[in-house]
Amino acid sequence: MRRIAILAEGAFEWHYGKTATGVIRYGKDPVVAVIDSTKAGQDVSHALGAMLGEGIPVVHDINEALGYQPEALLIGIAPMGGALPEAWRWQILTAIEAGLDIISGLHVFLADDPELHAAAGKRGVTIWDVRRPPAKNRVAQFTPHRPGSHTVLIVGSDCAVGKMTVALELDREARERGLSSVFAATGQTGIMISGNGLPVDRIISDFVAGMVEEMVLDFTGQYDWVFVEGQGALNHPG
Amino acid sequence: MRRIAILAEGAFEWHYGKTATGVIRYGKDPVVAVIDSTKAGQDVSHALGAMLGEGIPVVHDINEALGYQPEALLIGIAPMGGALPEAWRWQILTAIEAGLDIISGLHVFLADDPELHAAAGKRGVTIWDVRRPPAKNRVAQFTPHRPGSHTVLIVGSDCAVGKMTVALELDREARERGLSSVFAATGQTGIMISGNGLPVDRIISDFVAGMVEEMVLDFTGQYDWVFVEGQGALNHPG
Incomplete structure (x- = not known):
């Protein structure tokens, strides 16, 4: 269990923010803050208009989020094409420098970004690129499942x-x-x-x-x- | 138009040799020899038992194929998983050293193989890895086709x-x-x-x-x- 802040800048709503809402609703780790400057000051349930995430604050930026003692920053939206919006870079760098691990589902791998990689190495935090495929490849073998399953x-x-x-x-x-x-x-x-x-x-x-x-x-x-x-x-x- | 030799060692038949047979039947470039030591001495139509490739010799190895003045060596079978059988390496190297371009559809990219890459660079021949994906990525945009097409x-x-x-x-x-x-x-x-x-x-x-x-x-x-x-x-x- 680790305390999670979610970066969903400009996109904290049901459709484009489905990663954020999915993690808030079903994740095992507690979410302590959501970053979206366009909805700062609301709480999650207000921002979404739903009975979900009451009491979790929506904050302006990473600096405000750090006040809630997160241990990891999760990139909570997946833009079409999966690239990193450059406007988010400073927030991710700030999180790394504050000792937060980074969890990202972008197509572009943050651990391969020279600046982010160097910052994470210096601070000793991990970048988990969730979308990184396994190193091995395998074609199907039509193996039966366990009987009874x-x-x-x-x-x-x-x-x-x-x-x-x-x-x-x-x-x-x-x-x-x-x-x-x-x-x-x-x-x-x-x-x-x-x-x-x-x-x-x-x-x-x-x-x-x-x-x-x-x-x-x-x-x-x-x-x-x-x-x-x-x-x-x-x-x-x- | 360039003269093609096809490497189909141990697999020059309809199913596993479908690349070889497809190129012989439909390719724009003339095929001057097929390499498969298990069928050497036959011609293509005899080896396949079909009216295809009459007069194209099946030969024992690359050295024999070079007698037919090929300009490119095409890897004519695609093993499951797409790796390069090590037993083929010397034949590909020999082709490169004789000045032939290499055409390969394997999953493993021959141009990325240090030994083959170096040999091709030294001899000034090209390795075309047909399966190399385009550098760009793109998701669908549901664009209509030209009316009438x-x-x-x-x-x-x-x-x-x-x-x-x-x-x-x-x-x-x-x-x-x-x-x-x-x-x-x-x-x-x-x-x-x-x-x-x-x-x-x-x-x-x-x-x-x-x-x-x-x-x-x-x-x-x-x-x-x-x-x-x-x-x-x-x-x-x-």
């Missing part, structure tokens, strides 16, 4: 329609009923929430099926119910 | 069932009928045949749809009929 894949007609949320809710309900269940993350927000998973959209397409098969086999070996977050759809630009 | 995507239930061949035959027939037509390659063999295209299975999955959209838009701007080679299928391990 159940795998449920959630698919949808577009992005941001709730595939991850449905998988998380089904897993939560199954565990509340005492079943052996797990959520299998395939996107950056799901990986941030569960702490592991596969960044499917960052994997070379030839190896997507094989890498997902390997993850699902690993989970079906350990759990009776595996709820797999789906990715993409016919209406999805990626 | 027709795009046909060939899909199939498995790999090596003839998706590329159907697309090539439709394009050939259309051109014979005087239509403005083009074949849009999405795999390494198709790219070798047409001289351009997109190595879809090597592209990061998030960008596949957008990169294909861009290619198809480019073609529909120029041609009335665009026959797009399909990739993958539910039964395909990739």
Whole structure:
């Protein structure tokens, strides 16, 4: 458990801020502040207009967020194309210099950015690029799952329609009923929430099926119910 | 037009040698020899048991192939996983030292291999890694095609069932009928045949749809009929 501040500058709302809202709702780590200067002064539930995150402040910038003693800064929005908006750089550098770990789901890897890499090394903090694909490649082998295990894949007609949320809710309900269940993350927000998973959209397409098969086999070996977050759809630009 | 020798060691037959047979059947460049020591002494039509490649010799190794004055060596099989079998290395090195360009569709990029890279640089020949993805990334933008143009995507239930061949035959027939037509390659063999295209299975999955959209838009701007080679299928391990 570590205290998280979320950077969602200019985008803390349901659609473009889905990483932020997903982590606030389902994450294991407590969120102590959300950075969005356009909604500073509100609390999360007010900013979202929902019963979620009451008492969590929305603040103006990283300097204000540091007042809430965060231990990590999570990049809470994923711009189309996944690059780092340069306007965010100073906030990330400030967080690193204050000793915060960085958690990022951007396509561009912050740990490969010379300035951020050097700053993190100097301060001894880690940069977790959630979307970095595994070093190994693998094609599918059509291996049967463990008999008695159940795998449920959630698919949808577009992005941001709730595939991850449905998988998380089904897993939560199954565990509340005492079943052996797990959520299998395939996107950056799901990986941030569960702490592991596969960044499917960052994997070379030839190896997507094989890498997902390997993850699902690993989970079906350990759990009776595996709820797999789906990715993409016919209406999805990626 | 350049004279091509094809390396298909141990695999010059229809299924595993589909790159070799595709290039012989549809390529613009003349094939002067095929290397497969297990079928050396036959000609292509005899080795394949088909009316294809009569008079093209199957030879024992690169040294014998050099007798037919090739200008390029094309790696004619794509092992599962796409790595370079080490047993082929000396033949590729010998080709480079004899001044041949190298054309490869392997997942591993021969131009990144220090030994092959150095040898090619020293001899001034080029290594074309057909599967190297474009440097740019792009998500789909749902842009309409030029009115009046027709795009046909060939899909199939498995790999090596003839998706590329159907697309090539439709394009050939259309051109014979005087239509403005083009074949849009999405795999390494198709790219070798047409001289351009997109190595879809090597592209990061998030960008596949957008990169294909861009290619198809480019073609529909120029041609009335665009026959797009399909990739993958539910039964395909990739």
